Amino acid sequence: MAQQHHETTGRGMGAGTAEEALAAHLQDQATEFLRSLRVHRESTTDAQGAEESLAAARSLRRAARRIGAALHTFRPLLDHQWSAALRPELAWLSGTLAQEHAYATRLARLTDALHRLSGPPSVPSPAPPLEVATTTAVGRRSAGRNGWAQRQLPGADEPGSTTRTLTVGAAKAAALLERQLTLARTRAHSTALQALGSSRFHAVADSIALLASEVPFSGAPHDLEQLAATAESDLAEAVEALPLGRAGHPYNAEALAHGLHSADSAPDAQDAPWLKVRSLLRLYRYAQEVVHGPTALESRVLDASHALNVHREAAAAAQAAAQAARTPRIAPATAYALGVLHADQRHEVEAARFAFQRAWQHEPVITG
Amino acid sequence: MAQQHHETTGRGMGAGTAEEALAAHLQDQATEFLRSLRVHRESTTDAQGAEESLAAARSLRRAARRIGAALHTFRPLLDHQWSAALRPELAWLSGTLAQEHAYATRLARLTDALHRLSGPPSVPSPAPPLEVATTTAVGRRSAGRNGWAQRQLPGADEPGSTTRTLTVGAAKAAALLERQLTLARTRAHSTALQALGSSRFHAVADSIALLASEVPFSGAPHDLEQLAATAESDLAEAVEALPLGRAGHPYNAEALAHGLHSADSAPDAQDAPWLKVRSLLRLYRYAQEVVHGPTALESRVLDASHALNVHREAAAAAQAAAQAARTPRIAPATAYALGVLHADQRHEVEAARFAFQRAWQHEPVITG
Numbered sequence: 001m002a003q004q005h006h007e008t009t010g011r012g013m014g015a016g017t018a019e020e021a022l023a024a025h026l027q028d029q030a031t032e033f034l035r036s037l038r039v040h041r042e043s044t045t046d047a048q049g050a051e052e053s054l055a056a057a058r059s060l061r062r063a064a065r066r067i068g069a070a071l072h073t074f075r076p077l078l079d080h081q082w083s084a085a086l087r088p089e090l091a092w093l094s095g096t097l098a099q100e101h102a103y104a105t106r107l108a109r110l111t112d113a114l115h116r117l118s119g120p121p122s123v124p125s126p127a128p129p130l131e132v133a134t135t136t137a138v139g140r141r142s143a144g145r146n147g148w149a150q151r152q153l154p155g156a157d158e159p160g161s162t163t164r165t166l167t168v169g170a171a172k173a174a175a176l177l178e179r180q181l182t183l184a185r186t187r188a189h190s191t192a193l194q195a196l197g198s199s200r201f202h203a204v205a206d207s208i209a210l211l212a213s214e215v216p217f218s219g220a221p222h223d224l225e226q227l228a229a230t231a232e233s234d235l236a237e238a239v240e241a242l243p244l245g246r247a248g249h250p251y252n253a254e255a256l257a258h259g260l261h262s263a264d265s266a267p268d269a270q271d272a273p274w275l276k277v278r279s280l281l282r283l284y285r286y287a288q289e290v291v292h293g294p295t296a297l298e299s300r301v302l303d304a305s306h307a308l309n310v311h312r313e314a315a316a317a318a319q320a321a322a323q324a325a326r327t328p329r330i331a332p333a334t335a336y337a338l339g340v341l342h343a344d345q346r347h348e349v350e351a352a353r354f355a356f357q358r359a360w361q362h363e364p365v366i367t368g
Numbered sequence: 369m370a371q372q373h374h375e376t377t378g379r380g381m382g383a384g385t386a387e388e389a390l391a392a393h394l395q396d397q398a399t400e401f402l403r404s405l406r407v408h409r410e411s412t413t414d415a416q417g418a419e420e421s422l423a424a425a426r427s428l429r430r431a432a433r434r435i436g437a438a439l440h441t442f443r444p445l446l447d448h449q450w451s452a453a454l455r456p457e458l459a460w461l462s463g464t465l466a467q468e469h470a471y472a473t474r475l476a477r478l479t480d481a482l483h484r485l486s487g488p489p490s491v492p493s494p495a496p497p498l499e500v501a502t503t504t505a506v507g508r509r510s511a512g513r514n515g516w517a518q519r520q521l522p523g524a525d526e527p528g529s530t531t532r533t534l535t536v537g538a539a540k541a542a543a544l545l546e547r548q549l550t551l552a553r554t555r556a557h558s559t560a561l562q563a564l565g566s567s568r569f570h571a572v573a574d575s576i577a578l579l580a581s582e583v584p585f586s587g588a589p590h591d592l593e594q595l596a597a598t599a600e601s602d603l604a605e606a607v608e609a610l611p612l613g614r615a616g617h618p619y620n621a622e623a624l625a626h627g628l629h630s631a632d633s634a635p636d637a638q639d640a641p642w643l644k645v646r647s648l649l650r651l652y653r654y655a656q657e658v659v660h661g662p663t664a665l666e667s668r669v670l671d672a673s674h675a676l677n678v679h680r681e682a683a684a685a686a687q688a689a690a691q692a693a694r695t696p697r698i699a700p701a702t703a704y705a706l707g708v709l710h711a712d713q714r715h716e717v718e719a720a721r722f723a724f725q726r727a728w729q730h731e732p733v734i735t736g
Contacts, residue, residue, distance in 0.1 A: 119626030170628040250618030251719030256712055258487030260538040260705055325704045335700035336693045337628055339707020344624055347715055351619030 018224040022074050023215045025290045026067060030212035033063035037205060040196070057097055057192070064094040067208070069286035073231045074224065079216035089204045096195045099188035102316070107181040109317045111174055113344055114337070118170040169333030173341060176324050176334060228287040235280040239360065242273055247353035248361065255350035256343055267346070271315050274353065278308035303359035311352035318345035386592040390442050391583045393658045394435060398580035401431035405573060408564070425465055425560070432462040435576070437654035441599045442592065447584035457572045464563045467556035470684070475549040477685045479542055481712055482705070486538040537701030541709060544692050544702060596655040603648040607728065610641055615721035616729065623718035624711055635714070639683050642721065646676035671727035679720035686713035 040056035043049035068090035071083040195201055246252050259267065281304060288297055321342040325335050408424035411417035436458035439451040563569055614620050627635065649672060656665055689710040693703050 114628070116621070116625055117628040119629035167629055251715065251722060253484070253715070257484055260482070260485040260708055261487035261535055325700065330700050332693065332698050332700055332703035335703040336707040339704040340628055340711045343708045343711030347619065347621070354619060
């Protein structure tokens with residue numbers, strides 16, 4: 001990518017340095033988008049291609065996000081009609097492609113949490129007597145985790161195993177979450193494949209192919225750094241609105257407050273400003289990449305970004321646990337384990353806020 | 369008490385200052401024990417006496433704990449056979465009398481937590497259609513809390529109220545915990561009354577009456593401060609064994625680790641060293657009271673004590689939630705709410721460890 005950067009800098013079609021730098025960035029990303037798309041198309045047919053296909057989808061998403069962010073942050077430099085039309089299409093694409101990965105990550109996070117919460121089995125289990133259908137393509141991928149849930153289950157119907165009930169509850173919760181999130185992931189996979197075959201996607205790919213050769217500028221003179229500074233001040237403003245004082249006080253029990261109120265709306269309300277900062281921090285990071293290149297990012301920005309990613313994943317995982325608990329006819333032990341899991345993930349949300357506050361306050365980035 | 373202290377100092381029957389000071393303390397506490405017992409006996413007959421009776425029981429327990437602690441810490445100064453016989457009896461007494469209060473505190477803590485977790489009702493409820501039996505003596509005492517649980521229940525059987533299910537779960541969990549802990553409290557109350565009427569108790573009361581007039585010393589010369597220093601070093605040793613490094617790192621997720629393993633044994637194992645420090649810190653505090661009087665205690669010792677009291681109460685509350693979740697035939701929504709509640713209280717345990725660590729590290733008390 002660094003080499004490409006130098007190659008494309010010469011291709012600048014605007015008059016100023018701002019246009020040249022932005023063109024270089026957009027064309028790098030467009031090239032990466034097209035390369036990933038080609039790899040993705042070639043890799044889906046053979047057996048070993050699954051890994052490669054996933055990696056290609058990730059690169060595609062990565063490039064789409066960066067192009068979309070640049071279209072937003074540097075919009076005064078770009079042809080308005082073009083960028084206003086392309087940006088929502090890129091958002092749709094990266095959003096659609098992100099779903100499969102998000103469900104896989106969420107399941108891994110929840111299964112890991114259940115492992116941590118359950119600890120080692122209290123009684124060495126005999127050979128697992130249950131047969132779980134793990135022979136589908138998706139099931140095979142997660143056989144390791146499924147195997148765990150299976151190993152815990154034998155005690156389920158042992159008479160008088162009251163002390164093991166909750167461990168069984170954790171195993172049943174793991175099995176339920178695996179079923180629900182694997183189904184969601186499979187659907188997301190189909191949706192992504194459909195999207196990549198749609199005429200809507202072909203229109204996006206055509207636009208990106210054009211972008212790789214020519215960036216449609218508005219012609220208006222603008223300073224790249226000034227536009228990046230706007231992204232920075234938008235971020236600073238959103239951070240100002242966060243309850244950082246409270247977040248910096250450990251064990252404030254904020255993230256779980258109203259956790260039993262209404263599993264859908266109550267956490268959303270308190271999570272929204274954090275998710276907004278996450279988006280703005282990403283725009284800020286991508287803008288910095290355009291202006292200074294990827295190596296210029298401070299570690300505290302990366303730490304803050306990481307904390308907000310964890311925030312988002314833990315919040316989604318907590319919601320998945322709450323949603324699974326609303327499955328009809330589940331056993332009380334399963335529901336109990338899901339309740340513990342929900343609270344655990346909401347505490348991870350709170351921990352992520354604390355981590356963000358620590359990273360952010362470490363050294364103020366906003367000097368203006 | 370301060371006046372009593374000066375009065376009784378003159379009554380010292382040993383040769384040294386150590387015996388005089390210890391005698392003053394023990395006789396003060398014995399007098400307080402007997403006074404509380406008299407008030408308790410007089411107050412139980414009339415209607416308004418319930419409050420007075422509770423306060424008297426608290427004073428009785430308080431005096432019994434201090435006498436027992438002094439018998440332990442300053443045992444080389446005291447007649448061995450006498451103190452070895454009396455100490456377990458005092459432990460039995462204060463343990464038995466503490467139960468009723470402990471169940472009441474636990475219920476209040478869990479109900480408060482459910483309020484915090486549920487937040488305000490999402491829909492203004494109509495007039496409560498349910499009739500809950502709150503006319504028993506015990507029920508009347510907690511009508512306020514019961515009223516809340518009742519207010520939340522109407523939505524329970526509304527068709528399509530899926531988003532409210534968990535709020536209903538919280539209300540049902542509150543009702544279940546109230547039922548179980550109120551029953552436990554009522555039983556503890558009966559047990560305490562039986563204990564106070566038993567010949568075992570009369571023997572203790574006789575010993576305390578004798579103690580009020582004469583303290584049986586061993587005659588061996590010992591330094592009071594040196595014996596108090598032993599209590600201090602016992603405490604320091606137990607604190608050394610605590611995972612303070614981990615506790616000082618917020619959101620370490622330690623307290624909930626293995627929280628689903630086996631609700632009875634797993635938390636106990638990690639809580640035990642903290643409960644031990646709590647006992648030793650109490651012995652240390654009481655020894656300091658004997659040597660320096662009650663005002664000499666540093667605020668950090670009080671903060672550390674408070675944190676360990678919260679630790680103990682939250683751990684017991686978490687266990688009560690886990691135990692309630694094992695009630696047969698509860699609804700999944702109830703079990704879910706109890707799971708959230710269990711995890712919430714285990715996080716309070718973790719927060720208490722953090723608070724203890726902060727209080728303790730603030731200024732080292734152990735200089736030797």
